[in-house]
Amino acid sequence: MTDPADQLAEDRRMREAAKANFTAGIAQVKADLGARSVPARVIAKAKDEAVETMATGLEIAEESKGIVAGVVAAVLLWLFRAPLLRKIQAFRNKRRAARVQAGNDSADLD
Structure with a gap:
């Protein structure tokens, strides 16, 4: 046993x-x-994490270019949906008018 001292x-x-x-x-x-x-310190940590996140995002984007292109296309279609829908509607109206006109022309020939 050891000495207490x-x-x-x-x-x-x-x-x-x-x-x-x-x-x-x-x-x-x-x-x-x-x-x-x-x-x-908080600002520096936030900047470091943002840079790291961007680097990871770029790596993922390089690996899946098709997915990124599809997402960009979907976003652009969404952003320009109103003008695109107006153009589609105008195109349909022209075709409808042309069919009606063609139908009236053939009726006049009879």
Whole structure:
């Protein structure tokens, strides 16, 4: 069995080592915060994550160009749906008018 005095001395050394470790960690945090403020750190982290997300997006886009082209086409069709629908309706009206006119012309020949 160990001597209580030796055990106490060992416990104190362990406590002092832990305290020194903790104090060094606190000093490091204070030094880091002194170098850059918390808002600056948040902004930097957000920028880093945005850049990483864009890089990942570009990698995915390069791998699936067909899907990207399809999505872009769908978005463009959606954005220009009103003018496209008007043109389609005008085209149908012209065809209908031409059929009606053709029907009237053949009736006049009889």
